[in-house]
Amino acid sequence: MMELKAKTFWEMEKESISFIRQNENVWVQKAVLAAVVNELEKNELSLEYAFKAQDSNDPGGQVAQKNQLLNAFFHKVYRLARKLSFFAKESGDKVLLNDTNIAETTFQKTSEKLALIRCSSIIKRGYEYLDKAVGYEITAEELNSLTDELAILETMQPQIGVITNDRKGAVRSIRELISEARLLLDKLDDGFEGMIDDESYLSKWFAIRKIKGRHIPKIAPKPTPGLQ
Numbered sequence: 001m002m003e004l005k006a007k008t009f010w011e012m013e014k015e016s017i018s019f020i021r022q023n024e025n026v027w028v029q030k031a032v033l034a035a036v037v038n039e040l041e042k043n044e045l046s047l048e049y050a051f052k053a054q055d056s057n058d059p060g061g062q063v064a065q066k067n068q069l070l071n072a073f074f075h076k077v078y079r080l081a082r083k084l085s086f087f088a089k090e091s092g093d094k095v096l097l098n099d100t101n102i103a104e105t106t107f108q109k110t111s112e113k114l115a116l117i118r119c120s121s122i123i124k125r126g127y128e129y130l131d132k133a134v135g136y137e138i139t140a141e142e143l144n145s146l147t148d149e150l151a152i153l154e155t156m157q158p159q160i161g162v163i164t165n166d167r168k169g170a171v172r173s174i175r176e177l178i179s180e181a182r183l184l185l186d187k188l189d190d191g192f193e194g195m196i197d198d199e200s201y202l203s204k205w206f207a208i209r210k211i212k213g214r215h216i217p218k219i220a221p222k223p224t225p226g227l228q
Contacts, residue, residue, distance in 0.1 A: 003054075006174055010051065013044050013181055015208050020188075026201050033191050040184045042148050043177055049152055050173040066156060070115075073149055074107040077119040080126055080138065080146065087133040099125055116154060123147055185209065 020027070020037055027033045052065050081100045088097035100122060107115045126143045192205055 006178060007051065009178055009181070010044075010047055012208065012210065013040070013047070013185070016185065016188075016205075017041055017044055019205065019208055023201055026196055026198050027192070030191075030195055033188070033195065036184055036187050036191065038144065040181065040188070041145070043181045043184060045148060046152060047174065047177045047181065049156075050177060054174065070112065070153065071108075073146075073153060074115065074119065075104065076146060076149075077122055078102070078104040078107070080142065081122050083136045083138050084122070084125055084129060084133065087129065087136050087138075091132075096125065096129065116150065119146075119150060123150065 017037075017040060020040075027037070049069070052069075081102050084100040085097060087093070088100060102118070102122075107118070110118070123143060123146050126138055126146075130138060130140060130143065189206075189209065192202060196202060
Protein backbone atom coordinates (compact mmCIF):
# COMPACT_ATOMS: atom_id res chain seq x y z
CA MET A 1 0.00 0.00 0.00
CA MET A 2 2.80 2.41 0.90
CA GLU A 3 4.59 1.67 -2.37
CA LEU A 4 1.39 2.32 -4.34
CA LYS A 5 0.92 5.67 -2.61
CA ALA A 6 4.53 6.59 -3.29
CA LYS A 7 4.25 5.79 -6.98
CA THR A 8 0.93 7.64 -7.20
CA PHE A 9 2.65 10.68 -5.73
CA TRP A 10 5.50 10.27 -8.22
CA GLU A 11 3.02 10.25 -11.12
CA MET A 12 1.49 13.46 -9.79
CA GLU A 13 4.96 15.01 -9.51
CA LYS A 14 5.79 14.08 -13.11
CA GLU A 15 2.44 15.43 -14.33
CA SER A 16 3.06 18.67 -12.40
CA ILE A 17 6.51 19.12 -13.96
CA SER A 18 5.13 18.41 -17.44
CA PHE A 19 2.44 21.06 -16.95
CA ILE A 20 4.99 23.56 -15.63
CA ARG A 21 7.31 23.06 -18.61
CA GLN A 22 4.45 23.32 -21.10
CA ASN A 23 3.58 26.73 -19.64
CA GLU A 24 7.04 28.21 -19.05
CA ASN A 25 5.96 31.60 -20.37
CA VAL A 26 3.81 32.08 -17.28
CA TRP A 27 6.58 31.78 -14.67
CA VAL A 28 10.04 31.50 -16.27
CA GLN A 29 10.88 35.20 -15.82
CA LYS A 30 10.40 34.89 -12.05
CA ALA A 31 13.78 33.69 -10.78
CA VAL A 32 12.57 32.44 -7.41
CA LEU A 33 9.99 30.21 -9.07
CA ALA A 34 12.45 28.98 -11.71
CA ALA A 35 14.89 27.93 -8.98
CA VAL A 36 12.27 25.80 -7.23
CA VAL A 37 11.21 24.23 -10.54
CA ASN A 38 14.82 23.18 -11.20
CA GLU A 39 15.06 21.61 -7.75
CA LEU A 40 11.80 19.75 -8.34
CA GLU A 41 13.13 18.29 -11.60
CA LYS A 42 16.29 17.08 -9.85
CA ASN A 43 14.12 15.50 -7.17
CA GLU A 44 11.98 13.68 -9.73
CA LEU A 45 15.04 12.26 -11.49
CA SER A 46 16.47 11.00 -8.19
CA LEU A 47 13.10 9.50 -7.30
CA GLU A 48 13.02 7.67 -10.64
CA TYR A 49 16.39 6.09 -9.92
CA ALA A 50 15.31 5.18 -6.37
CA PHE A 51 12.21 3.37 -7.67
CA LYS A 52 14.27 1.52 -10.26
CA ALA A 53 16.68 0.35 -7.54
CA GLN A 54 13.80 -0.82 -5.36
CA ASP A 55 12.05 -2.66 -8.19
CA SER A 56 15.13 -4.66 -9.17
CA ASN A 57 14.91 -8.23 -7.85
CA ASP A 58 18.48 -9.44 -8.33
CA PRO A 59 21.99 -8.06 -8.79
CA GLY A 60 22.02 -8.97 -12.46
CA GLY A 61 18.81 -7.05 -12.99
CA GLN A 62 20.19 -4.03 -11.18
CA VAL A 63 23.37 -4.06 -13.25
CA ALA A 64 21.30 -4.33 -16.44
CA GLN A 65 19.14 -1.41 -15.28
CA LYS A 66 22.19 0.71 -14.58
CA ASN A 67 23.63 -0.11 -18.00
CA GLN A 68 20.33 0.93 -19.57
CA LEU A 69 20.48 4.27 -17.75
CA LEU A 70 24.09 4.78 -18.80
CA ASN A 71 23.38 4.02 -22.45
CA ALA A 72 20.45 6.44 -22.47
CA PHE A 73 22.67 9.11 -20.92
CA PHE A 74 25.52 8.44 -23.34
CA HIS A 75 23.14 8.91 -26.27
CA LYS A 76 22.03 12.31 -24.95
CA VAL A 77 25.65 13.43 -24.54
CA TYR A 78 26.47 12.09 -28.01
CA ARG A 79 23.71 14.25 -29.51
CA LEU A 80 25.12 17.29 -27.68
CA ALA A 81 28.56 16.44 -29.07
CA ARG A 82 27.15 16.29 -32.60
CA LYS A 83 25.72 19.79 -32.27
CA LEU A 84 29.02 21.10 -30.94
CA SER A 85 30.90 19.30 -33.72
CA PHE A 86 28.55 20.85 -36.29
CA PHE A 87 29.24 24.31 -34.88
CA ALA A 88 32.99 23.61 -34.78
CA LYS A 89 33.04 22.68 -38.47
CA GLU A 90 30.98 25.72 -39.42
CA SER A 91 33.17 28.10 -37.41
CA GLY A 92 36.49 26.43 -38.13
CA ASP A 93 37.17 25.75 -34.45
CA LYS A 94 39.62 22.83 -34.69
CA VAL A 95 40.15 22.53 -30.93
CA LEU A 96 36.43 22.17 -30.26
CA LEU A 97 36.10 19.74 -33.14
CA ASN A 98 38.86 17.56 -31.72
CA ASP A 99 37.11 17.52 -28.32
CA THR A 100 33.64 16.71 -29.64
CA ASN A 101 34.11 14.63 -32.80
CA ILE A 102 33.38 11.29 -31.12
CA ALA A 103 31.62 8.11 -32.20
CA GLU A 104 28.75 6.95 -29.99
CA THR A 105 30.34 3.49 -29.73
CA THR A 106 33.34 5.08 -28.01
CA PHE A 107 31.33 5.32 -24.79
CA GLN A 108 30.71 1.57 -24.79
CA LYS A 109 34.30 0.68 -25.68
CA THR A 110 35.87 2.49 -22.73
CA SER A 111 35.48 1.91 -19.00
CA GLU A 112 32.50 3.43 -17.25
CA LYS A 113 34.73 5.86 -15.35
CA LEU A 114 36.50 7.10 -18.49
CA ALA A 115 33.23 7.33 -20.42
CA LEU A 116 31.70 9.53 -17.71
CA ILE A 117 34.82 11.71 -17.64
CA ARG A 118 34.48 12.17 -21.41
CA CYS A 119 30.80 13.04 -20.96
CA SER A 120 31.69 15.63 -18.32
CA SER A 121 34.21 17.21 -20.71
CA ILE A 122 31.64 17.46 -23.51
CA ILE A 123 29.04 18.99 -21.19
CA LYS A 124 31.59 21.58 -20.02
CA ARG A 125 32.29 22.42 -23.66
CA GLY A 126 28.57 22.93 -24.10
CA TYR A 127 28.53 25.52 -21.33
CA GLU A 128 31.61 27.25 -22.79
CA TYR A 129 29.99 27.59 -26.22
CA LEU A 130 26.40 28.18 -25.10
CA ASP A 131 26.42 31.86 -26.06
CA LYS A 132 28.58 31.39 -29.15
CA ALA A 133 26.62 28.53 -30.72
CA VAL A 134 23.31 30.35 -30.91
CA GLY A 135 21.02 28.65 -33.39
CA TYR A 136 22.43 25.16 -32.86
CA GLU A 137 19.75 24.19 -30.29
CA ILE A 138 22.17 23.93 -27.39
CA THR A 139 20.24 25.15 -24.35
CA ALA A 140 21.02 25.81 -20.69
CA GLU A 141 18.12 23.51 -19.77
CA GLU A 142 19.71 20.65 -21.73
CA LEU A 143 23.13 21.21 -20.15
CA ASN A 144 21.70 21.52 -16.64
CA SER A 145 19.72 18.33 -17.07
CA LEU A 146 22.78 16.43 -18.31
CA THR A 147 24.85 17.80 -15.43
CA ASP A 148 22.28 16.61 -12.87
CA GLU A 149 22.02 13.19 -14.49
CA LEU A 150 25.81 12.85 -14.60
CA ALA A 151 26.07 13.65 -10.89
CA ILE A 152 23.56 10.92 -10.04
CA LEU A 153 25.24 8.34 -12.27
CA GLU A 154 28.63 9.12 -10.76
CA THR A 155 27.34 8.41 -7.27
CA MET A 156 25.83 5.05 -8.17
CA GLN A 157 27.93 2.13 -6.91
CA PRO A 158 30.03 0.54 -9.68
CA GLN A 159 29.18 -2.86 -8.26
CA ILE A 160 25.68 -3.65 -6.96
CA GLY A 161 25.73 -4.60 -3.29
CA VAL A 162 23.56 -6.91 -1.24
CA ILE A 163 19.97 -6.85 -2.53
CA THR A 164 18.31 -6.46 0.85
CA ASN A 165 20.47 -3.52 1.85
CA ASP A 166 19.96 -1.88 -1.53
CA ARG A 167 16.20 -2.21 -1.29
CA LYS A 168 16.13 -0.86 2.27
CA GLY A 169 18.29 2.05 1.17
CA ALA A 170 15.99 2.70 -1.79
CA VAL A 171 12.92 2.72 0.45
CA ARG A 172 14.53 5.21 2.81
CA SER A 173 15.62 7.30 -0.15
CA ILE A 174 12.11 7.28 -1.61
CA ARG A 175 10.60 8.47 1.67
CA GLU A 176 13.17 11.24 1.94
CA LEU A 177 12.75 12.30 -1.68
CA ILE A 178 8.95 12.40 -1.43
CA SER A 179 9.21 14.49 1.72
CA GLU A 180 11.50 16.89 -0.14
CA ALA A 181 9.16 16.94 -3.16
CA ARG A 182 6.16 17.79 -0.97
CA LEU A 183 8.02 20.81 0.36
CA LEU A 184 9.03 21.95 -3.14
CA LEU A 185 5.50 21.53 -4.49
CA ASP A 186 4.10 23.38 -1.49
CA LYS A 187 6.48 26.25 -2.24
CA LEU A 188 5.24 26.33 -5.83
CA ASP A 189 1.63 26.30 -4.62
CA ASP A 190 2.35 29.43 -2.61
CA GLY A 191 4.51 31.05 -5.28
CA PHE A 192 2.08 30.47 -8.13
CA GLU A 193 -0.92 31.59 -6.14
CA GLY A 194 0.87 34.69 -4.87
CA MET A 195 2.75 35.73 -8.01
CA ILE A 196 0.78 34.43 -11.01
CA ASP A 197 -2.32 36.26 -12.26
CA ASP A 198 -3.31 33.73 -14.92
CA GLU A 199 -6.51 32.19 -13.51
CA SER A 200 -6.58 29.39 -16.07
CA TYR A 201 -3.03 28.38 -15.18
CA LEU A 202 -3.79 28.36 -11.45
CA SER A 203 -6.97 26.32 -11.85
CA LYS A 204 -5.20 23.70 -13.97
CA TRP A 205 -2.22 23.61 -11.61
CA PHE A 206 -4.29 22.93 -8.52
CA ALA A 207 -6.38 20.39 -10.43
CA ILE A 208 -3.18 18.45 -11.14
CA ARG A 209 -2.06 18.88 -7.54
CA LYS A 210 -5.49 17.62 -6.44
CA ILE A 211 -5.77 20.24 -3.72
CA LYS A 212 -9.49 20.85 -3.34
CA GLY A 213 -10.50 24.30 -2.26
CA ARG A 214 -6.96 25.71 -2.39
CA HIS A 215 -7.63 28.01 -5.32
CA ILE A 216 -10.98 29.64 -6.02
CA PRO A 217 -11.10 31.49 -9.36
CA LYS A 218 -12.05 35.13 -9.20
CA ILE A 219 -15.71 35.76 -9.92
CA ALA A 220 -16.88 39.22 -10.89
CA PRO A 221 -19.44 40.55 -8.35
CA LYS A 222 -23.01 40.60 -9.54
CA PRO A 223 -24.35 44.13 -10.09
CA THR A 224 -26.76 45.35 -7.44
CA PRO A 225 -30.28 45.91 -8.85
CA GLY A 226 -31.09 49.58 -9.29
CA LEU A 227 -27.46 50.72 -9.24
CA GLN A 228 -26.62 50.05 -12.87
